[in-house]
Amino acid sequence: MATEYALRMGDGKRIFLSKEKILEELEAGSADAADLGEIPTLSGNEIDKVAEILMMPGKTVSVEQGMEVPVTHDIGTLRIDGDQGNSGVGIPSSRLVGCMMHERAFGADTMELGHIDYSYKPVKPVISNECQAMEVCQQNMIVPLFYGAMPNMGLYYTPDGPFENPGDLMKAFKIQEAWDSMEHSAEHLTRDTIWIMQKLMASGSDGVNFDTIGAAGDGDFFGSLHAIEALRKEFPNIYIEAGMAGECVLGMHGELKYDGTTLAGLWPHQQAPLAAKAGASVFGPVCNTNTSKTSPWNLGRAVTFMKAAVKASTIPCHVDMGMGVGGIPMLETPPIDAVTRASKAMVEIAGVDGI
């Protein structure tokens, strides 16, 4: 009987696969990414290397010494004091305590301050509180400290926001009205993000993290790129991290362009140059995890997408590797064996500049 290795499904469930099956799954995952993105598949050597990482006997694995990369953090301190809706562990603590714990106890390379709702729009009514927290944190922190939140353009649609829901309008065949609603929402998203970051830069923030750009489709990407462009112009030294929500920009609008490029349907290697053009310092590419597929399939696919993005990008790429992206299983407590294997493969095979 062939030796079988303990691996995972995309939902985290343990499975056992032979070496032949692992190679087969890696090749299939890589081929899927190559087909969708029209990018090269991983070479035979690269497939072998990822397989070797997956078959390592230890529960945790790590990069070779000297190959370490900065690990940046999204969601700020919410993972400590936040509720389950934000995958937080609910430990009562101030945000300053959360930031300092990440810096001094966990060994974080950068940290982020975020609002409990973690979207830009709801920050507006409590901006003074956010500025106060940023000032106190900056006085005490040494690692780069960002302000971060989600562009979350969906909050600008009814019933949460002022513009009619484009989904409802499209169902009524009001296409032009749906487009108008998305364009108005994107304008407001750009305007709000700039205003919030003007206040936080005046309070000493190192920069801004756009977390999950494009979650509401191409309008969300459009509004975020324009906000990045304006912030770079106003603050030439601002640190800007542009992290995506998904591997493909959904064409909710379909006609929006940035720098002459249609945003709908772009894959990570096509998104990266636009983020750089807008003025981002670091780009965060994403590859979504398919819960019905194996970890070799998901990892082969994710590494293929990320390798192409790293190659196409002119700025550093910090691959998004939270729950359900970057080859990580989709659950709140992703198994550490799977996390560390994906982490190592992204650094050593895809060549990412950070995580």
Place this chain on the structure above:
Amino acid sequence: MGMPISHIMASGMTGIRAAGDLVARMEFSKKMRIGEAKEYVAKKLGVESMDLSDEHVMRELREELDIGVITSVAGAAKGIAAKMNIEKLLDTKINSCDLFRKQIA
């Protein structure tokens, strides 16, 4: 919580335990790719790139340069003070330090 800590242990530069914050600053402030950022920081610190993730090398060096360590060494620079020393060391500007300078001018 386990996921970010797993990444730090598997691939991270461990922040101010070593030189992860310094390499991250060069990626973000100058858009340097990982190899260039490590080379830049290593040159400024007078060490090899591999030493940037070595706690044994960096602990002593960080204390010597007064750029902040994880423990509360009495009298050592912390927070803004440590970042002002990092600015000089890396030849870069840090926004919170600029703000602090304006406030005491």
